[in-house]
Amino acid sequence: MTGTQGAGPGRGPAIRLRDASIGYGDVSIVAHVDLTVGHGEAVAVLGSNGSGKTTLARGLLGLAAVLDGEVEVLGAPVGRLPGPRGRVGYVPQRHTVSGAVPATVREVVGVGRLARLGLFRRLGPGDRSVVADAVAAVGLSDRMNDPVASLSGGQQRRVLVARALAAEPELLIMDEPTAGVDAASQEALAAVLADVSATGTTLAVVTHETGPLAGVLRRAVVVDHGRISYDGPLAGAEPGTGGHHHSDDPVEPEGRGYRLDQLRVTPDAARARLGGS
Numbered sequence: 001m002t003g004t005q006g007a008g009p010g011r012g013p014a015i016r017l018r019d020a021s022i023g024y025g026d027v028s029i030v031a032h033v034d035l036t037v038g039h040g041e042a043v044a045v046l047g048s049n050g051s052g053k054t055t056l057a058r059g060l061l062g063l064a065a066v067l068d069g070e071v072e073v074l075g076a077p078v079g080r081l082p083g084p085r086g087r088v089g090y091v092p093q094r095h096t097v098s099g100a101v102p103a104t105v106r107e108v109v110g111v112g113r114l115a116r117l118g119l120f121r122r123l124g125p126g127d128r129s130v131v132a133d134a135v136a137a138v139g140l141s142d143r144m145n146d147p148v149a150s151l152s153g154g155q156q157r158r159v160l161v162a163r164a165l166a167a168e169p170e171l172l173i174m175d176e177p178t179a180g181v182d183a184a185s186q187e188a189l190a191a192v193l194a195d196v197s198a199t200g201t202t203l204a205v206v207t208h209e210t211g212p213l214a215g216v217l218r219r220a221v222v223v224d225h226g227r228i229s230y231d232g233p234l235a236g237a238e239p240g241t242g243g244h245h246h247s248d249d250p251v252e253p254e255g256r257g258y259r260l261d262q263l264r265v266t267p268d269a270a271r272a273r274l275g276g277s
């Protein structure tokens, strides 16, 4: 990857790891990894259980420690990105929506929107409509006022996707977004992510099942025992190929995030895709 973009916050690729080690305490799980993801790329992060995929994703969010080397996201070292937190969206592997707090779908997705607004801001009418669009995009409009805890596991994952979408992030990191999600909803999610990707938003998706998102994710990064064993076209990453290609795609111009109301997804379209929630 050539450094065609200037240094400093806001410049450079969407993700850059240089000889980076990431882990917990003083134990490196991901060790000495180099990775550059250009703005607008859509990358699958693959690998067997325990290989370090989630740790890598969490390192990009400041949720796992950078123990060595450099990790930059949207042109700034992790934790020092200027602007609102919501510039980087995250769908965690395990949901943290506690059953003890009776938060509704609207409220949880609203929190995602707040992350984009910055401190001490409140949701205005435009934000509420973005929240509604995000919920519609995952086909849960008719569950808007239901407590999230009353939804099924797959529906709760879709709420987390909507929460991330509502921030209209420039970089969207998702950890197993399709796990436990039925085929129709996976298809709907793939359609939403295709739209999001088309706006120039960078996608990094940790997954065990590339099938549902094969039309969206172009590049694969395979993590093996905390190192990258393959980086290249998704098609070449199928089991058994064992390739060691390293992507040389040019860095795309900087992404600007997207506007949910510019996406083709409408509540009706989502309902049609999903046949209800």
Ligand SMILES: Nc1ncnc2c1ncn2[C@@H]1O[C@H](COP(=O)(O)OP(=O)(O)OP(=O)(O)O)[C@@H](O)[C@H]1O
Pocket: 024, 029, 047, 048, 049, 050, 051, 052, 053, 054, 055, 056
């Ligand atoms: N909070 C933590 N503290 C200490 N070690 C951890 C923590 N989270 C994960 N690990 C360890 O890091 C290693 C890699 O875990 P990680 O969750 O990154 O793998 P993964 O590739 O995402 O696996 P899976 O496909 O099962 O989700 C594992 O050995 C795990 O025990």
